[in-house]
Amino acid sequence: MSVLIKENIITLNTKNTTYQMAVNPNNYLAHLYYGALLDDSLAIERGNVGYHTLLPLPYDCRNREFSSAVCPLEYSAYGCGDFRTTPLKVRFSDGSSVCDLIFESANYVDSKPKLEGLPALHDNEGKSQSVEICLKDKVHDLRVYLLYTAFEEYDIIARSVRIENHTGGDLILESVLSTCLDNYEDEYDLITFDGKPYAERTFHRTPLGDVKLTCESKRGSSSHQCNPFFIFATKNCDEKVGECYGSAFVYSGNYTASMEKTPIGTTRFVMGINPENFNFLLKDGESFQAPEVIHSYSNNGFSKLTHNYHDVIRKHLFRGKYADAERPILINNWEATYFKFTAEKLLDIAKKAKAIGVDTFVLDDGWFLGRNSDNSSLGDWFVDEEKLGCPLNQLIKEINALGMKFGLWFEPECISENSNLYRAHPNWVLQAPDRKGALGRKQWVIDMSNPDAVDGIFGMMSDILDNNNIEYIKWDFNRYLTDVYSHALPADSQGEVHHRYVLGVYDLLERILKKYPNVLIEGCASGGGRFDCGMLYYSPQYWTSDNTDPMERLSIQYGTSFCYPIIAMGSHVTESPNHVTKRDTPFKTRSNVAMAGTYGFELDLTKLSSEEIEFLANETNVYKKYSQLIRTGDYYRLTSNSARYMGWQFVSNDKLNSLAVIVQRTSNIDFKPIIQKFEGLNPSVMYRVVIDGKERENLYSGNALMNIGLNIRSLKYENESTRIEILSAKAQ
Numbered sequence: 087m088s089v090l091i092k093e094n095i096i097t098l099n100t101k102n103t104t105y106q107m108a109v110n111p112n113n114y115l116a117h118l119y120y121g122a123l124l125d126d127s128l129a130i131e132r133g134n135v136g137y138h139t140l141l142p143l144p145y146d147c148r149n150r151e152f153s154s155a156v157c158p159l160e161y162s163a164y165g166c167g168d169f170r171t172t173p174l175k176v177r178f179s180d181g182s183s184v185c186d187l188i189f190e191s192a193n194y195v196d197s198k199p200k201l202e203g204l205p206a207l208h209d210n211e212g213k214s215q216s217v218e219i220c221l222k223d224k225v226h227d228l229r230v231y232l233l234y235t236a237f238e239e240y241d242i243i244a245r246s247v248r249i250e251n252h253t254g255g256d257l258i259l260e261s262v263l264s265t266c267l268d269n270y271e272d273e274y275d276l277i278t279f280d281g282k283p284y285a286e287r288t289f290h291r292t293p294l295g296d297v298k299l300t301c302e303s304k305r306g307s308s309s310h311q312c313n314p315f316f317i318f319a320t321k322n323c324d325e326k327v328g329e330c331y332g333s334a335f336v337y338s339g340n341y342t343a344s345m346e347k348t349p350i351g352t353t354r355f356v357m358g359i360n361p362e363n364f365n366f367l368l369k370d371g372e373s374f375q376a377p378e379v380i381h382s383y384s385n386n387g388f389s390k391l392t393h394n395y396h397d398v399i400r401k402h403l404f405r406g407k408y409a410d411a412e413r414p415i416l417i418n419n420w421e422a423t424y425f426k427f428t429a430e431k432l433l434d435i436a437k438k439a440k441a442i443g444v445d446t447f448v449l450d451d452g453w454f455l456g457r458n459s460d461n462s463s464l465g466d467w468f469v470d471e472e473k474l475g476c477p478l479n480q481l482i483k484e485i486n487a488l489g490m491k492f493g494l495w496f497e498p499e500c501i502s503e504n505s506n507l508y509r510a511h512p513n514w515v516l517q518a519p520d521r522k523g524a525l526g527r528k529q530w531v532i533d534m535s536n537p538d539a540v541d542g543i544f545g546m547m548s549d550i551l552d553n554n555n556i557e558y559i560k561w562d563f564n565r566y567l568t569d570v571y572s573h574a575l576p577a578d579s580q581g582e583v584h585h586r587y588v589l590g591v592y593d594l595l596e597r598i599l600k601k602y603p604n605v606l607i608e609g610c611a612s613g614g615g616r617f618d619c620g621m622l623y624y625s626p627q628y629w630t631s632d633n634t635d636p637m638e639r640l641s642i643q644y645g646t647s648f649c650y651p652i653i654a655m656g657s658h659v660t661e662s663p664n665h666v667t668k669r670d671t672p673f674k675t676r677s678n679v680a681m682a683g684t685y686g687f688e689l690d691l692t693k694l695s696s697e698e699i700e701f702l703a704n705e706t707n708v709y710k711k712y713s714q715l716i717r718t719g720d721y722y723r724l725t726s727n728s729a730r731y732m733g734w735q736f737v738s739n740d741k742l743n744s745l746a747v748i749v750q751r752t753s754n755i756d757f758k759p760i761i762q763k764f765e766g767l768n769p770s771v772m773y774r775v776v777i778d779g780k781e782r783e784n785l786y787s788g789n790a791l792m793n794i795g796l797n798i799r800s801l802k803y804e805n806e807s808t809r810i811e812i813l814s815a816k817a818q
């Protein structure tokens with residue numbers, strides 16, 4: 087049993103972890119424990135020790151046994167002496183915001199219920215177990231349902247919150263965060279994956295001090311600037327040792343996450359929808375479902391935490407045809423042509439792509455009515471046959487005749503001022519009355535909280551998808567939300583627009599996937615500006631960054647890898663010097679880095695020499711050979727982001743095959759050899775080692791490769807890279 091309700095203690099067990107709470111003598115739901123697996127007797131022991139009261143600073147003199155200011159709690163509301171960040175704040179119809187949540191009930195739930203309208207981990211096999219706990223305000227009939235699901239095999243606890251209003255009046259939800267993780271220790275570092283366009287998800291480690299650390303997005307999407315995935319870790323935590331806790335938000339809009347110490351040395355971590363500009367009217371009898379957070383714990387360092395997330399996302403977040411299937415190798419025309427192309431030019435590129443083993447041709451921005459720059463036409467999803475020189479159908483047929491699939495770019499959530507759609511539906515745009523609104527990238531954002539607008543976009547996209555053999559969509563989004571006002575909602579509901587926008591996007595994605603289940607959607611937001619578990623539920627791969635310089639991608643892909651599976655990261659071989667950085671890098675390094683993702687190309691292949699085409703054809707073959715290992719194997723970061731060279735490694739589940747890459751970041755002026763130790767192998771298996779296609783004479787035991795390592799002699803200069811295949815000698 088992974089969920090156990092016994093006396094006043096509720097326990098969730100996974101393979102290696104225990105999550106535990108207790109109803110304390112005052113009827114509050116206290117957090118007891120989250121950490122390494124406990125046996126049942128220890129669990130009860132912990133409850134008996136009285137952890138769930140924590141006396142030192144009783145806030146209410148009528149109750150000296152309990153302090154709401156410091157007691158670790160599972161969830162709490164504003165107004166009754168919990169001065170930490172409280173996840174819930176409501177305004178009742180009498181204007182009061184005081185809410186005191188006490189335990190009402192706890193019930194087993196088989197498997198995992200769906201969250202209405204929201205992405206979440208799914209459990210089609212019915213292997214997981216859940217518990218639903220009801221807390222209730224002491225005065226009003228406001229119910230808070232906390233849902234916890236244990237994914238035993240993956241050491242994952244998913245949790246979410248639903249609020250039900252039975253108060254007899256309407257109320258306003260001013261804050262409904264999804265998780266509150268209190269802890270009895272406070273010597274932690276908070277690890278964030280913040281960044282900017284061209285430098286998304288950069289690893290930052292900040293010691294928890296005496297002031298609260300907050301990360302958030304107010305941009306309407308999860309954003310380039312901060313990613314909704316966090317780790318707090320003990321000071322000694324590295325890839326292999328130490329304790330760490332991960333929290334991934336399954337949501338793509340505004341969010342907040344913060345971590346703070348209390349004066350007595352406990353901590354609180356919270357995460358959820360950003361309360362700023364969030365005011366949700368909940369009528370009597372209605373409920374509000376807040377998004378899910380995926381928690382995990384490891385006492386074997388970051389590496390184990392990463393494996394937990396990679397595995398659960400691949401098996402229980404991805405859905406549909408591509409959840410567990412080979413991903414196509416793409417050629418995308420964007421960096422090859424930008425807006426300037428004809429069908430003839432595209433076909434020339436496609437033919438070369440076919441010659442190097444590419445499976446899918448993707449036509450990026452610029453294929454629809456009058457779209458020759460980013461000045462116009464977004465929202466007019468009709469083919470510009472004049473520009474192409476033929477109907478889209480004809481181009482697709484010719485590409486299909488080459489034996490390749492065809493993919494198409496859309497930016498469904500945006501609209502140009504110069505578009506027929508805007509002229510016909512000016513009210514479908516997020517714009518406050520009497521204001522035109524910011525024109526980021528010369529475009530506005532469609533009001534996706536308006537179901538009519540969502541219907542309209544769905545109709546136009548369906549028309550294209552019904553009449554053309556399209557098997558892949560690149561779903562782009564090149565804006566942050568400003569001027570957030572919906573003409574479809576009354577004045578007192580404007581605080582709902584941000585959240586309803588996200589629900590509208592999810593609805594559109596769901597409808598497209600339902601109608602076109604064979605289409606693979608790759609998400610994109612000016613690069614990786616909305617790379618989160620919410621989007622991965624619909625699009626199991628995401629364009630990682632518009633920065634395609636492999637040396638810059640090292641740290642972007644490094645940061646992204648902590649939570650998100652390698653197969654979720656769109657990664658392409660592009661031109662050199664790179665369009666963004668002007669840095670020159672060898673083809674080999676561009677290819678090696680792109681292989682740590684969904685391999686593809688984004689350059690004008692017609693300009694390459696026959697030797698270069700031959701080189702890339704060989705690389706594509708290597709990728710095909712290892713694509714299953716890259717997609718399903720365990721991923722290890724071999725170095726930190728600050729190392730002079732960077733390395734990573736994939737190991738097959740049976741530990742018999744492995745692929746590693748090492749990239750030299752700065753010239754090795756001392757010519758000091760790199761002695762690289764590997765991870766995850768079977769110590770007693772003998773392996774062959776092939777470095778850049780050349781097999782070493784000796785066989786090496788897994789033990790030697792992991793403890794002594796290999797002398798990588800080939801790397802001396804910056805931007806060079808090497809590929810190491812480690813293959814069981816028996817499997818030969």
Ligand code: DGJ
Pocket residue numbers: 420450451495562564610611612613629631632
């Ligand atoms: C931004 C994306 O990140 C690029 O890959 C490309 O699709 C452009 N948008 C097209 O406008």
